[in-house]
Amino acid sequence: MCIYLCSFNGQRHTWRLKSTSAERALQYQPGHKIHGFTVKEVVAVPDLFLTAVKLTHDKTGAQYLHAARDDSNNLFSVQFRTTPMDSTGVPHILEHTVLCGSEKYPCRDPFFKMLNRSLSTFMNAFTASDYTMYPFSTQNGKDFQNLLSVYLDAVFFPCLREQDFWQEGWRLENENPTDPNSPLVFKGVVFNEMKGAFSDNERLYAQHLQNKLYPDHTYSVVSGGEPLAIPDLTWEQLKQFHATHYHPSNARFFTYGDLPLEQHLKQIEEEALSKFERINPNTEVPSQSHWSSPREDHVTCSPDALAPDPARQNTLCVSYLLGDITDTFEGFTLSLLSSLMISGPNSPFYKALIEPKIGTDFSSVVGYDGSTKEASFSIGLQGMAEEDIERVKQIISQTIDDIIENGFEEERIEALLHKIEIQMKHQSTNFGLSLASYIASSWNHDGDPVQLLQISDSVAKFRQSLAENPRFLQDKVKHYFKENTHRLTLSMSPDEAYLEKQAKAEEEKLQKKIQALSDSDRKEIYEKGLELLTAQSKTQDASCLPALKVSDIEPTIPITPVHISAAGGVPVQYCEQPTNGLVYFRAMCSLNTLPEDLRLYVPLFCSVITRMGCGGLDYRQQAQQMELRTGGMSVSTQVIPDSTQLDMYEQGILLFSSCLERNLPHMFQLWSDIFNSPHFDDEERLRVLVMMSAQELANGISYSGHMYAMTRAGRHLTPAGDLQETFNGMEQVKFMKRIAEMPDLSQVIRTLPRIKKHLLNPDNMRCAVNTTPQKLSDTAAQLESFIRDVAENRKERKPVRSDITEIAFPPQELNFQPCQMKTFFQMPFPVNFVSESIRTVPFSHEDYGPQLSTDIIFRTVHPTRH
16 A cells, blocks of 8 residues: 655645655666566656666667556556457457467466456456556565466466367368258357447447548458457468467556565566567557648448337447557647547537437547557447438537637636546555556557646646636637547448348358358367367366465555544444555435335436535535536445345445545535435436436446346346346336336426435444544544534434444345246347356355356356357
């Protein structure tokens, strides 16, 4: 945990170094040679309480960045610039196959097998449009070495067996592998994964938009793989792509945390880099040539059976090519400008596009996107009628003219800069992973990652630019939007025959492959299918993998001291932490007195309660105050299964917010107004929020189908599972579709205050506060004042026993009987999501640990393959 002290006064920062990690890193000097690396730059970054050390590997040219920070959750990441020139999905399939065993660790699925041999806090791999990244994090030093060894061997010395390519990429195989007479079909993990991705209309639209906005090079293809192009990839091509792209000369290493840098460098040099010579990987992405005139295009998708309005399923978006992302300040300015243009109800595009209810929400791609070499900005609508397309184009053009003429209110600019200040101060458990992701794209194109970390420099430069030229932002809008000829207007509409056409194209591709087969080819396919089935069913020997010993693990867990108190009769947990001047507030409000018929409305209540106005503020003013005074205010459903009994749980809503210490009274005043006088009567505003929520839920099904299947499967096993389905499952999706279809929302408007009386009630509440020791008494006084302000809500409900933390469900559910239930939802996707749930034992049961280990072993030895 960070123990820096930082004060923020305008642009002045002072920090007192108490961090051994950052202090030790400052001793490195440019030119120092360490284990085959040369130090290039050492920079203290007080904003983020770290020291950045930039190095280059002498022999191969590999780039390295170390962020020394007092954080025990150490992270490693290696990324390669992967720039495919076709849509066979070679970088994606390669990401999968390198994780199927390596020279030193030849067992299948070493990553999965490490799950129960490691104390990792994160392990994964990502394929982006132009890079592939392999990150992990852990708090244990020995575990870091073990995982680093597995990761280095996986990426630099993978087995890349042909059988792994069949399994992970694509293969022809009998539908029933044990029956040679069953028809031949395409199979493969990535092949099926991408069929799933292409059945998600949001992702399909985003893919088309990028391919068409950048038609000249790697961004014109599908790096993840286009299902009909994947079967064109050969095993030889996969191995060749690995040889040229997964090379240290094309690699960027990032480490973060409090472990010593020298140890990392020594291990990376000895286990990997010393075995390579420098090459020219030739993976640079050239700049996209600019169009002399704007372009328009159209694509189709499958209809969405769960769309809020089946007659309005068109999407339209205008996308603009911007500048190179390696220009850090320009990127910062354009990102900030994008937020001013589209974020929240006070932004011009929200007012112009969302509030007239022409569509259900912004298009799936919206705002600034800095994930490609040259950034882009997109603005548009989804869930709109075809006849509104021309109108939306005109509104976008007119809104840009209005921004150029009127600019932005100073208060909105200050609110955004305040948000950046909070983001810099916020301590998160996965801070290292956030940094790795934040710097990845720019660094991938040889931008300066250290410059990206120096956020306050960009803020200061931004303020100075605005002071020198009050029209600074308007000039940017004029240059990048009004006068930009490299812009694409892309529309998408549903086609009833879309899935049929896709299936037909796949069948034609399949038949073409099959017709080229001889009888001996078919026999070989059958035999290889049996071999793969045997290999997948065989118990793998994981003894080659490193594992932690008991002696490698600290015998005690550090205890976080908390102080239990009360404020106005409400239980409060206080925790003193070095929060860098932030105060974190949480409150749990029980659902126990809520009538059964109101339960389905609770997620909607949570979604709108902080977004419709309160007290003397309308919803726009409320949004502005929340941005100016807090780090965000949210309300969400909470279902907590009891740790000792499967049929008990706690149900409630969780209130969460944070703010700078100076804004504490303002934050609690906002909560007081939400408790005492929330606005529910603006039907137009409610309809906007309902449509956005219903659209978001409908869009999420193909992306999170596995989660919906799991939630549904658990519904009939425990009462907590039943409630989770009500709040977060298909039941909630269907409910929100019904609400969105209502021509009159007055019944909903009458329901919301009823829910509020039960939930926003201090008698049913407990709180938790994290703050610095210096601010504890002030925070306690402010909380006491807040509880006093909202106490009038108490008399509206009969008291409940708030001292019980694990509460049995309401009496009408005491007869809950677990039962077996099979459910099938027919969806318009070419992919199935299947889940089976088993009622087992609660968390504190003696069999829980062994059962968890068995589950991990089961999942690693028998992974689901298609």
